[in-house]
Amino acid sequence: MTQTSMYDVVILGCGPAGIQAAIHASRKKTSVLMLGRMNKSSLFWAHVENFLGMFKTSGEDMLKTGLAQAQSFGTEILEEDALGITHEKRCFEIETESGRKVCARALILATGTTRNKLGVPGEKELLGRGVSYCVDCDGGFFRGEDVAIVGGQSAAAGGALTLLHMAKSVHLVCESLDVSPTLQAKLRESGAVLHEGVTVTGILGDKQVDGLKLSDGSTLPVAGVFIEQGAKGVLELASSLGLTLDESMKYIQTDKNQAASVPGVFAAGDICGPPLQMAKAVGEGCVAGTLAATYAKNLKLAQEGPEEEEKKEE
Numbered sequence: 601m602t603q604t605s606m607y608d609v610v611i612l613g614c615g616p617a618g619i620q621a622a623i624h625a626s627r628k629k630t631s632v633l634m635l636g637r638m639n640k641s642s643l644f645w646a647h648v649e650n651f652l653g654m655f656k657t658s659g660e661d662m663l664k665t666g667l668a669q670a671q672s673f674g675t676e677i678l679e680e681d682a683l684g685i686t687h688e689k690r691c692f693e694i695e696t697e698s699g700r701k702v703c704a705r706a707l708i709l710a711t712g713t714t715r716n717k718l719g720v721p722g723e724k725e726l727l728g729r730g731v732s733y734c735v736d737c738d739g740g741f742f743r744g745e746d747v748a749i750v751g752g753q754s755a756a757a758g759g760a761l762t763l764l765h766m767a768k769s770v771h772l773v774c775e776s777l778d779v780s781p782t783l784q785a786k787l788r789e790s791g792a793v794l795h796e797g798v799t800v801t802g803i804l805g806d807k808q809v810d811g812l813k814l815s816d817g818s819t820l821p822v823a824g825v826f827i828e829q830g831a832k833g834v835l836e837l838a839s840s841l842g843l844t845l846d847e848s849m850k851y852i853q854t855d856k857n858q859a860a861s862v863p864g865v866f867a868a869g870d871i872c873g874p875p876l877q878m879a880k881a882v883g884e885g886c887v888a889g890t891l892a893a894t895y896a897k898n899l900k901l902a903q904e905g906p907e908e909e910e911k912k913e914e
């Protein structure tokens with residue numbers, strides 16, 4: 601790749617949304633570059649059992665196969681993060697972490713969301729082995745077990761109610777419960793055990809989670825812990841391009857074509873908001889990839905004219 605290369609479509613993100621977008625855009629005979637790292641996708645550590653046609657599979661396997669598929673259709677992959685994006689006259693200019701600059705006629709944002717972490721010992725080490733950030737995804741793996749959910753907002757309270765249908769016991773750990781009176785009453789009557797006014801200081805276990813260390817010095821024996829502290833927003837990315845956010849001010853607003861508020865910018869996957877699930881990410885990636893390719897082709901025609909376009913396609 602030269603120092604500043606022009607692509608029809610540049611995709612930020614190597615997760616299911618980005619990969620599906622790459623597959624669809626590449627098959628429309630556009631030049632496609634995908635930035636990002638597969639092992640930074642939320643899916644990388646997941647055990648999946650709710651995707652069409654797959655009884656049980658690993659996220660890592662799905663991502664590896666998807667990347668190979670995208671490459672087979674012509675997608676170029678650069679395992680780097682984008683550090684900055686500017687909107688130039690003829691393209692979007694993206695600067696990567698190694699200082700490379702690439703130009704895109706159409707840009708797809710598929711950078712997911714970073715789940716808010718607790719930042720305590722054991723959290724990283726036991727991710728996927730009892731530590732989860734998604735009740736809907738992983739709750740079913742803890743049927744008949746004692747589990748904890750950490751967080752004081754509606755995501756955690758709602759998660760605790762969901763887990764009660766599956767787990768033997770559900771402990772909700774939070775500094776304070778900040779939910780509507782109705783949800784609070786429902787939770788208090790639900791049978792979930794509330795541990796208010798404490799924080800988690802460590803996650804215990806060798807190969808699997810076997811307990812939580814709490815700030816009052818006690819230990820809570822559980823086989824799983826769900827960290828539900830909301831998801832970080834995408835404000836930096838959105839503000840550098842002047843994109844409109846949705847009502848929650850946490851996600852990028854798109855229309856039914858996955859187009860964001862700035863022409864030529866599309867978004868797909870977790871970055872567009874809940875449900876934070878692969879099936880949704882893949883569906884949105886398909887739409888974004890297809891329409892970004894069409895947008896780029898039309899722009900190229902307008903910029904270069906049909907003759908130039910035909911010569912290049914020969």
Ligand SMILES: Cc1cc2nc3c(=O)[nH]c(=O)nc-3n(C[C@H](O)[C@H](O)[C@H](O)COP(=O)(O)OP(=O)(O)OC[C@H]3O[C@@H](n4cnc5c(N)ncnc54)[C@H](O)[C@@H]3O)c2cc1C
Binds near residue numbers: 613614618648651681
């Ligand atoms: C533990 C766990 C288990 C899960 N289990 C399931 C499940 O069973 N079923 C299900 O449907 N869903 C599951 N999910 C949710 C699912 O993983 C996500 O919904 C899905 O991965 C979202 O896809 P995405 O492409 O939007 O983002 P991600 O998969 O998170 O990918 C984001 C990509 O963006 C890249 N990126 C970030 N910043 C930049 C940047 N500045 N420049 C370039 N690239 C960047 C990253 O490197 C990464 O490649 C699970 C999630 C977790 C955390």
